[in-house]
Amino acid sequence: MFIGHWAPAFAVAAAAPESPRLGTLFVAAQLVDWAFALFVLGGVEHLRLVPGITAMNPLDLYHMPLSHSLLGTAVFALVFGVAIGAGLRNTVAGFWAAVVVLSHWLLDLVVHRPDLTLVGGEDKLGWGLWNVPGVAIPLELAITLGCFVWYVRATKGPLGPPLILIAAMLAFQAFSWFGPEPQGSPTAMVLTMMTAFAILTTLAFWVGRTRWHNRHVGLAVASVRR
Template sequence: MFVGHYAAALAAKAAQPKAPLWTYVLGCQLVDVGWSVLVMTGAERLSFDASLPGSALVLEHMPYTHSLPAAVLWAVAAGLLATWLLKLPRRAGTMVGLVVLSHWGLDFLVHRPDLELWFGGPKVGLGWWNHPVPEQALEMGLLAMGAAAWGWRRGLQGRAGWSAPLFVALLLGVQIAAMLTPSGGGPVSMGASALAVYLLIVAVAWAMDRAERRAR
């Protein structure tokens, strides 16, 4: 799952707007940010199988990011850091942590069984990746719902404008590019390209936050 994760970020921003958008955008993919780095270092492993339907990724070993206990630890750490370092209200910091944890739950829907229930434990995943059309419909539907909730909240706050639609269009554009780009290369190139995309989207969200602060 890629763009579907951002649905959690946008829905969280609608539910608890006191945290900056960039914290939610980073939070929803924080696990994959860590995964990208660990894949490049070889601490976590992947390969590619072009014969697979949908995603060609074979996620062989990723206990430090995508096991359930690891996801909980990432979520708790993110929530605490958001509260302490950014001086966010406790509820906003908690929401950031929940967005981080949502990554594992959404991955459970689409991944083949490669998510450990505990370190070294059985691996689970419902495998929607094996059904590309329904899986893409799921991601787009989730994003649409998250964007609708975010847009509604922005309307209540009097923040109409083109920035929000353009941000959603960016997410859709990156999703389409990912669908059209053949999978392959090595772990380093895969990790580096994924990390660059995640950080680019965070940077755009940060720029939106900054522009809206100036406008106020």
Template sequence: MFIGHFAIGFAAKTAAPRVSLGTLFLAAQFIDLLWPTFLLMGLERVRIEPGATAVTPLVFEHYPWSHSLLAVLGWAALLAGLHFLLRRDRRSALILAGLVLSHWLLDLLVHRPDLPLWPWGGSVLGLRLWSSLLLTLALEVPLFMLGVWLYSRSTRALDGAGRWGLVGLVLFLFVVYAGNVLGSPPPSVEAIAWIGQLQWLLVLWAYWVDWHRRAVAPN
């Protein structure tokens, strides 16, 4: 799951018009923003195994601090709490918490049974949608298109940067997704971790786009 998470971030603008798209992306992708750093620190492990699933060659061996359900609930509470302290907006804080949790729920659909419920081991879950490329695309692509449509419908561009910056962001996400799904396996785990850090640039791009757009009231 990649563009599906960003889809939820786009769509959430309709429920949280005062929150920047950058912050919505940050929440929706939060645990995957943590994960590359935890890989570099040796706290979590992944293995490259071509053919492991029809969609990704990655085997997630150990990622309790970023992707266990209990940890995700903790990260959701932390991000929501920080937002509430800064903005005093309970509704938006709760939406951000829901976005963090949505990442785990979407991963639950596609992953093999490797998502732990708590950091110290035990039960793992996963519904294996990644075993079928067709089913994965049938879920993620329409979800992404819906999210982008909802965002574009609930905002309007103030200038060319707001209009074409959004187009560029959407196209770039599609290109990255196609590369992930159809491209060659990554050369190393270290490369995965460093490339994963570039996701922060997508968050900054979203902040820039949203700065050049304005939320509009629903019809």
């Protein structure tokens, strides 16, 4: 799953007026993948490209006990939530940030082949929807677009920025699904992934600065634009 990981960011921003800005929630949604990318570059975790290992991508994510175990994800969620809560002086915002971080493992569980762990052990989990494109593709589009529409309807502001964001998300996703299959060094793939994350997260920060929740009115709007 790629853009589907940002669906919880849109959903939380729509449902919870006290949640952090959209850009912060975008960081939360892919925090463990940011960590995985850095761990791979540092030789702490590992992947390899194996054409045909799933129907949708060649990723053999055979060693990621820190970033993609349920325990590891929970630790990232706790640390990030505490940091956001302290930084914004708002424990509710910190709670929602942590929820979005934790959502990453649950969404991965649906699509990954068995390569996730509970605590970093040998037992691997994954329901494998990457092997069923006819289900995985419409599912990812449905949850992403559904949560995006919810976010736009629950917030006020110019429509241009969110439309640019979702267009960019769909363009990156289309390239991931239908572009050339990654080949060669996993390092190049990881750097490409980080670049895509950085571009979309930057756009999300821009969107978050242009919109506010429908429940924020009058002076309350200024108080939440932190």
